Amino acid sequence: MTDERVRQPDAASGLLGIVMIVFGVVMLVDAAGLRGSDDPVGPAAAPTVVGVLLGLLGASLVLSARAALRTHAWKDLRRLWRLTAMVIALVAFAFLLPLLGYVVSSAALFTVAALLLGAPRPWRVVAYGWTLAALVFLVFDRLIGLSLPTGPWGF
Numbered sequence: 001m002t003d004e005r006v007r008q009p010d011a012a013s014g015l016l017g018i019v020m021i022v023f024g025v026v027m028l029v030d031a032a033g034l035r036g037s038d039d040p041v042g043p044a045a046a047p048t049v050v051g052v053l054l055g056l057l058g059a060s061l062v063l064s065a066r067a068a069l070r071t072h073a074w075k076d077l078r079r080l081w082r083l084t085a086m087v088i089a090l091v092a093f094a095f096l097l098p099l100l101g102y103v104v105s106s107a108a109l110f111t112v113a114a115l116l117l118g119a120p121r122p123w124r125v126v127a128y129g130w131t132l133a134a135l136v137f138l139v140f141d142r143l144i145g146l147s148l149p150t151g152p153w154g155f
Contacts (some may be wrong), residue, residue, distance in 0.1 A: 009079075010068040019062030034035030082116050089113065101151025102141075106133035 031047035091110040097105045110129035119125045141145045 010065045013061050014065030014076075015083075016101060017058040017063075020054045020058030020061065022058075024051045024053075024058060027051030027054065085116055086113065088114070099151065101153065103133045103137050104149040104151055104153075105149075106136065154155050 010054035027047050031044040031051060034042070034044040034047070085094065088110055093105050093109040096108070107126075107129040111126050112133055114125045115122060137148055141148050
């Protein structure tokens, strides 16, 4: 078995561990906001236990994956950078969609995704991104009749 096949499950389990920690913290914050009752076990008991267990299991996954990946960190940094950049692009798209509208937000997302996936000509990718976003907007908004978010420019 090659080193590449061995590292992929380690990286995936580390990423899953991070996601589990985040969800654990979210559950603990939500459980803290639940009102108590006169019962010995209130409504926050189950979410608190689940949040703590998610956090502990996630931390153990991150620590074990970190130990396994420590020797191969430089090669995997580029992939991790691409994955992180793609997640940031998707979150930015979600936040910018109501502000800038579908065409501008989608064109930016299409362009960033293509560049992260290794598109060879950046200026051509920008043109393709704008064209694809405009065509999707026209098909859905004008032909089908489903309204997409419009920005300050009306598209």
